[in-house]
Amino acid sequence: MCIVLNVHTMLFLVILSSLSCTACGAALQDDMSELWNFTESCLLTLWQSRIYLYTAAAVVFGVWFTINLLFVKKWTLSPVSLKARKPVKKQEVSGDVEKVIHVSCVKVFYGSQTGTGKGFSNEIAECVRAQGIQCEAIDMKEYDPEDRLVEECTSKTVCVFVVATYTDGQPTESAEWFCKWLEEASTDFRYGKTYLKGMRYAVFGLGNSVYVSHYNTVSKNIDKWLWMLSASRIMTRGEGDDNVTKSRHGSVQADFQAWKTTFLSRLQALARGEKKACSGNCKKDSCKNKKKHKEEAGSSTNSEEELMESSSESESSSEEELSHGSVIDMEDLGNAMNHMKKAKVKTKA
Numbered sequence: 001m002c003i004v005l006n007v008h009t010m011l012f013l014v015i016l017s018s019l020s021c022t023a024c025g026a027a028l029q030d031d032m033s034e035l036w037n038f039t040e041s042c043l044l045t046l047w048q049s050r051i052y053l054y055t056a057a058a059v060v061f062g063v064w065f066t067i068n069l070l071f072v073k074k075w076t077l078s079p080v081s082l083k084a085r086k087p088v089k090k091q092e093v094s095g096d097v098e099k100v101i102h103v104s105c106v107k108v109f110y111g112s113q114t115g116t117g118k119g120f121s122n123e124i125a126e127c128v129r130a131q132g133i134q135c136e137a138i139d140m141k142e143y144d145p146e147d148r149l150v151e152e153c154t155s156k157t158v159c160v161f162v163v164a165t166y167t168d169g170q171p172t173e174s175a176e177w178f179c180k181w182l183e184e185a186s187t188d189f190r191y192g193k194t195y196l197k198g199m200r201y202a203v204f205g206l207g208n209s210v211y212v213s214h215y216n217t218v219s220k221n222i223d224k225w226l227w228m229l230s231a232s233r234i235m236t237r238g239e240g241d242d243n244v245t246k247s248r249h250g251s252v253q254a255d256f257q258a259w260k261t262t263f264l265s266r267l268q269a270l271a272r273g274e275k276k277a278c279s280g281n282c283k284k285d286s287c288k289n290k291k292k293h294k295e296e297a298g299s300s301t302n303s304e305e306e307l308m309e310s311s312s313e314s315e316s317s318s319e320e321e322l323s324h325g326s327v328i329d330m331e332d333l334g335n336a337m338n339h340m341k342k343a344k345v346k347t348k349a
């Protein structure tokens with residue numbers, strides 16, 4: 001009896017489980033078909049709107065590519081290449097600093113009759129332009145010093161005078177007015193002694209030492225008058241001698257070439273912003289470059305090596321003492337007086 005009951009129970013359970021399985025399977029099938037339908041409709045929608053998708057993808061790619069091109073390159077640079085870029089920046093910055101102009105223009109004034117001086121002036125102008133500095137050769141008769149010379153003091157110009165001397169030490173006709181005005185201005189109190197302060201100049205004279213008493217008089221005078229008006233020589237006055245037996249370099253052309261070489265190197269130094277090199281005898285503590293100058297003085301004994309010369313080759317040493325800066329310093333005067341007093345006391349004792 002008990003066994004029969006158990007068999008019935010088991011049978012019931014088997015039927016129940018099979019029934020439930022069938023029900024579950026039917027439900028699963030329904031779910032699957034629903035999922036399939038959903039996926040199918042999604043894919044269909046995607047397929048139908050594929051044009052929009054392609055367009056969107058193309059736009060996104062385009063934007064990404066542009067951003068990459070413009071900015072990402074910077075970020076992906078290696079540290080080495082970044083280091084390499086730094087000096088360029090520095091150069092750019094220092095380039096800006098170096099842009100300070102020390103010589104804006106060179107004006108070569110010539111007083112020539114038979115053309116030698118004019119030829120020299122054009123040669124200077126060409127060489128200066130080759131250095132990248134603006135330059136013009138000007139016939140003195142075309143230039144009125146009364147109206148214009150004072151402008152050269154403030155315009156960072158360097159003025160060069162190439163002048164010939166003629167009979168009795170007179171200038172050429174073309175330079176006559178320039179010389180006359182300059183001579184008068186140099187002694188005229190209305191102009192004052194500092195009328196041409198700030199003007200930088202160099203002089204090259206043409207002459208013939210056969211005319212002993214008037215040799216190169218015009219260049220000497222122009223140099224002197226400019227100096228009297230407080231203009232600054234950038235180098236020693238040069239002399240070209242037609243007399244080949246006495247000419248320093250063998251001919252007026254050779255004299256000129258030697259002077260021109262020095263002039264061009266002076267000009268380069270000025271253009272770099274180099275100032276006058278002091279002789280090492282500068283006032284106590286007033287010159288920051290004293291040590292440097294002493295070293296330089298040891299290596300350079302040639303008077304032509306100084307940037308701001310005070311006179312011609314032959315006269316430089318004597319006029320050096322009379323330079324514009326030779327005002328007696330009160331401190332030095334005081335020291336000298338003290339020394340004298342001490343010396344007196346010693347001799348009395």
Ligand SMILES: Cc1cc2nc3c(=O)[nH]c(=O)nc-3n(C[C@H](O)[C@H](O)[C@H](O)COP(=O)(O)O)c2cc1C
Binds near residue numbers: 114214
């Ligand atoms: C007639 C005459 C007179 C001269 N007088 C002098 C003179 O007094 N002093 C001098 O140093 N040179 C004198 N010279 C030399 C010239 O200055 C020299 O030849 C010069 O190179 C000429 O330059 P230019 O060709 O530019 O005019 C004289 C030359 C001539 C032809």
